[in-house]
Amino acid sequence: MRVILTRAGGQQAAVASMPEPGDLRADAAGPPTPPRWTWDDTNRWYPRLLSDGVRVERAHDLRLAHAILRSSDLSADTTLATAPPGPWDGLPPVSPPQPGGAAPPDAPATLFDLGQPAPSSSDPDGDGLDPVAELGAQLDAIASSAGPARLRLLVAAESAGALAAAEMQHVGLPWRTDVHDEILTEALGPRPRPGERPAKLEALVHRIREALDAPPTLNPDSHPDLLRAMEYAGVGARSLRKWELEKLDHPVVAPLLEYKSLYRLYTANGWSWLDTWARAGRFRMEYVVGGVVTGRWASTGGGALQLPHSVRRAVVADPGWQFVVADAAQLEPRVLAALARDEHMAAAGRGPDGGTSAAAGPGAAANGAGGASAGDVDMYAGIVAAGVVETRQQAKVGMLGAMYGGTTGVSAQVMPRLAKAFPQAIDLVESAARAGERGEVVTTRLGRSSPRPGSAWAATQSRAFDEDAGADDASRARSQTRAWGRFTRNFVVQGTAAEWALCWIASLRRRLWALGTVPGDAAGLAPAPFADRPHLVFFLHDEVVIHTPAALAAQVAAETRAAAAEAGRLLFGDFPVTFPVTVATVDSYADAKD
Structure with a gap:
């Protein structure tokens, strides 16, 4: 398996088996416009680079991109999507190695071997994974799709997420075992x-x-x-x-x-x-980027996505360092408002001042331990203030019901009022639900499409229309239809929220690196190349944790908010929806929330 380096505009700069670390540092960090690395799986290559102190600015993960392009409705008519199944389909992710552990399966002894003659085939391993041909097929699929700009951003964000996940596993979340x-x-x-x-x-x-x-x-x-x-x-x-x-x-x-x-x-x-996961003062989680069908991340080890509050007191920053913990406020309802371009619902999320404080820019600062920014706007309270419902609880339950298909209790009672106040938003999720009930696919803002129901679903639906079908057959078909409709109803919202989070991480990752380093005596305990600069250490759907030298904490908080605003612009342009984040600067993760 080989790695491709491309420059701006997609021009191929080099194809190699793996260079020596010294040669790699010069290429990865030297040119003004860093190369974009293209490889079969980020976890196969990037941990080795990180262990040599090398950070990659941009990458194209062929495995992740292939999965998106094969299933997206936007690229359904392309050569890549209509081709018969091949070696890139169903390719399992490589498990990232724990630092100091064994190399990934089939990894070469050295990262590049530029001194060796170039192989005559672009598939030297004989596994059918030709990165040059696959990259060409993917670029062609994106260019000839029904939404090139959308898919290009999705593939870039997904690949950036893979880089961030590998970096978080490399540096680890500070953990006090005592x-x-x-x-x-x-x-x-x-x-x-x-x-x-x-x-x-x-x-x-x-x-x-x-x-x-x-x-x-x-x-x-x-x-x-x-x-x-x-x-x-x-x-x-x-x-x-x-x-x-x-x-x-x-x-x-x-x-x-x-x-x-x-x-x-x-x-x-x-x-x-x-004993297993908190070694050498760090919890090194194993994320699976795109591990959930909606694009959300999963975790294969350590339970990173189910970290209970009861143990977060053990997450303590290094001496002289702090955590900046940022949580996106009511992310999915805001995404729904933007997806539907429902200006009334977006206005409810901006507050009485039009959202100027909530969308605080780079000059904003975080409060002290456990504090939130003064400009945070509660969208559910905004719905109450707009006179749609009487209480915040009604607004919250009603909106969750709209996005997840709640049909009983408070959700059912307030749904008519929500539909009247926010017709475009409610129509979007209702239309997605009806599409799912018909067995159709739905697609997120950037182009990730839902899977079609399987053969068992089709068989159950077919049996309900047989001449000898009974009441039980019809009941099973209706129940199955409604369940799939609930899935597609939420898919468009949750999937687009996952895309927003990916763009947030990609922007934040770039901004943190640009903040630079601190003096050597302020270096923390993280490994190179992050020992002396702020870095991401934890991600949970709509929350990030950044480990930073205390002297840079205010700047990190400002960049975190600026990255959230940038993610909103990337997905929704100038549509007036805000994505405020609650930010806390703390010494222990347990202090980030009341």
């Missing part, structure tokens, strides 16, 4: 010996057994056994879901709920997690 151990000891008791439960969990097991009059062999970790014991004791629980248990009046409920909560901490982020 603080984490204190958290676990406070919650669970001292660290148990292998094969034993922590003391507090064991005490709760005894209380559960006593409340159920169960034998000492009852294991609450076995759901079938626990449900049988609860049935025998007359508890009346049909499941172990929290919301159902809370409705019951029985002595077992309180210890069982407490046990479930502590057991989740113990298994998901207990001592075993600490």
Whole structure:
């Protein structure tokens, strides 16, 4: 597998197997316009560059781009999309190596081997992955698509996201293992010996057994056994879901709920997690860019996307450094307003001053620990102020219902008022739902398209129209149709919100690097090339965490807001929608939110 370097305008600058780190540094950092690296998978190549202290400015990830272009409705008629399945289809992502660990599978011993003769074939590994041919096919597909500018931005943002994910895994999230151990000891008791439960969990097991009059062999970790014991004791629980248990009046409920909560901490982020994932004072998460069908990221290790608040006290900045934590306010409703070009809904998100303070530019600064910017605008409060509904809770539940297909309770009650006040926004999600119910695809702002329902969906729909179809067949078909409509209803909003977040990260990544370095005595504990400059360390859908020298914290906060505004312009041009971010500058991640 080879790597391609391209210059501005797409001109091919070099094709090579892998250079020596010294040669690479000169090419990656030297020219005024840095090259765009094109490779099969960012995780196969970029970790090796980072380990040599090299940062790549721009890249084109062929695997990620191929998946987008093969499924996008905008490129459906292109040669790439209509070609039969090939080696680039279904290509699994390469797992990033932990720093100091083994190299990625099939990675060469050196990053480039420019001293060797160029291979005669552009597929030297014989795996069918020809990067030169694939890049040409992708560029042609974008140029001949129904939305070249949209797909070009989506592919660039997705590839930039892959670079950012690799960098976050490289630097790691600062983690105090001693603080984490204190958290676990406070919650669970001292660290148990292998094969034993922590003391507090064991005490709760005894209380559960006593409340159920169960034998000492009852294991609450076995759901079938626990449900049988609860049935025998007359508890009346049909499941172990929290919301159902809370409705019951029985002595077992309180210890069982407490046990479930502590057991989740113990298994998901207990001592075993600490030993595995928080090495050398850093949690190095493994993100999967585009791992969810909507374009959201997934995680294959460490549970980065389910990091509970109970352990965030262990996330402590290096001495002389701080965290800038930024959270996009009501991202999906704002995206919906912009997608639908619903000016009334956009106005509700700008506040009484027209959004001038909420869209604070580069001069804005963050408040102290746990503080938010004074210009933050609550869109749900804006909907109340516009007289659409009476309470913020009604506005929130109603908008979530509109985007996720809520048809009961408060959501159903306020939907007519939302539809009257914001007809374009509500019509967009309703139209997306109807398209899904017909088995059609829907497409995000930049061109990511939803998958079509599979053969099982089609078979169920077909059976409902058979001459001998019964009521059950029709009911299953209707239920399936509504479920797919709920999926497509949310797909356009959540997918476009993911695109906004990618553009936010790409802009922020560039802006942070441009801030430069701090003096050597202020360097943190992160590895090169980020030891002396601010860098992203964590991302969670609509929230970013930046690790920065304290002296640059105010500038980082300003650039974070400016990057959010830039992401909005990239996706929606001059449409008057704002994307305010709540920013906190803190020493511990736990202090970022009340």
